[in-house]
Amino acid sequence: MITDPYAVLGRDYARSRRPDPRLADAVTHALGDARSVVNVGAGAGSYEPDDRSVVAVEPSRQMIRQRPAASAPAVQACAEGLPFPDGAFDAGLAVLTVHHWTDVAAGLAELRRVSRRQVILTWDQAVFARFWLVRDYLPEIAAHESRLACLDRVVDELTTAGQTPSVTPLPVPSDCVDGFLGAYWRRPEAYLSERVRAGMSGVALLDQDVVATAVEGLRADLADGHWHRRHVGLLGRTELDLGYRLVVT
Numbered sequence: 579m580i581t582d583p584y585a586v587l588g589r590d591y592a593r594s595r596r597p598d599p600r601l602a603d604a605v606t607h608a609l610g611d612a613r614s615v616v617n618v619g620a621g622a623g624s625y626e627p628d629d630r631s632v633v634a635v636e637p638s639r640q641m642i643r644q645r646p647a648a649s650a651p652a653v654q655a656c657a658e659g660l661p662f663p664d665g666a667f668d669a670g671l672a673v674l675t676v677h678h679w680t681d682v683a684a685g686l687a688e689l690r691r692v693s694r695r696q697v698i699l700t701w702d703q704a705v706f707a708r709f710w711l712v713r714d715y716l717p718e719i720a721a722h723e724s725r726l727a728c729l730d731r732v733v734d735e736l737t738t739a740g741q742t743p744s745v746t747p748l749p750v751p752s753d754c755v756d757g758f759l760g761a762y763w764r765r766p767e768a769y770l771s772e773r774v775r776a777g778m779s780g781v782a783l784l785d786q787d788v789v790a791t792a793v794e795g796l797r798a799d800l801a802d803g804h805w806h807r808r809h810v811g812l813l814g815r816t817e818l819d820l821g822y823r824l825v826v827t
């Protein structure tokens with residue numbers, strides 16, 4: 579059965595979650611010489627290379643609807659049951675989606691079945707828990723995330739399947755274009771915006787009363803200079819490791 583949490587979560591996705599060119603370069607590099615790519619959990623098409631043959635897999639009609647007209651064809655399906663024969667693609671891509679899958683083991687097994695190389699963007703929860711937004715304002719994010727399948731689970735599943743995945747840190751640029759949860763680490767005012775937060779499932783799925791209290795705390799710390807005094811060391815940095823990782827088999 580296809581469920582669609584992104585019917586609501588994804589309403590403004592194409593605007594709030596545009597691909598960042600530096601992260602796109604890293605993904606393209608990881609795809610190597612793959613000529614055919616299946617992008618699973620493809621959303622609105624971010625990070626799909628335009629110089630190879632791509633098929634997108636996405637369960638949400640809301641997300642498929644936001645794909646640009648010229649983007650790769652999309653099949654409405656879930657990772658857990660990919661409608662393709664064995665070895666149909668050179669590479670399988672999964673960007674910031676595995677944590678949404680209902681059966682991660684089945685989804686990764688399917689990705690391996692249909693592709694020879696897998697490129698998965700996920701994150702290290704232990705590193706992410708040290709991000710100031712999580713540590714100082716919304717520890718509920720880490721509590722929520724502890725139930726999700728992220729880096730450890732992905733590596734475990736792939737290793738159990740007999741593969742030796744490589745894991746590469748993906749630092750987040752200070753002017754990151756893609757509005758995911760860690761994108762605004764040097765632009766804290768952005769987290770005050772309801773519209774910005776709506777594009778981040780890690781915040782949008784929390785109790786919004788808890789979020790409102792945390793946002794007011796951040797607003798006060800920005801207004802009286804506390805945030806800037808505490809994080810002065812971040813202000814001169816152009817990128818930061820928040821735990822995002824590219825897993826490649």
Ligand SMILES: C[S@@+](CC[C@H](N)C(=O)[O-])C[C@H]1O[C@@H](n2cnc3c(N)ncnc32)[C@H](O)[C@@H]1O
Pocket residue numbers: 584595618619620621622623624625635636637638641655656657658672673674675678679680779
């Ligand atoms: C955060 S979005 C990422 C979209 C896109 N990869 C990107 O980077 O912009 C997560 C996507 O995973 C999709 N998704 C959720 N459950 C899924 C499943 N079981 N199989 C495949 N995709 C799923 C959602 O519909 C959503 O489009």
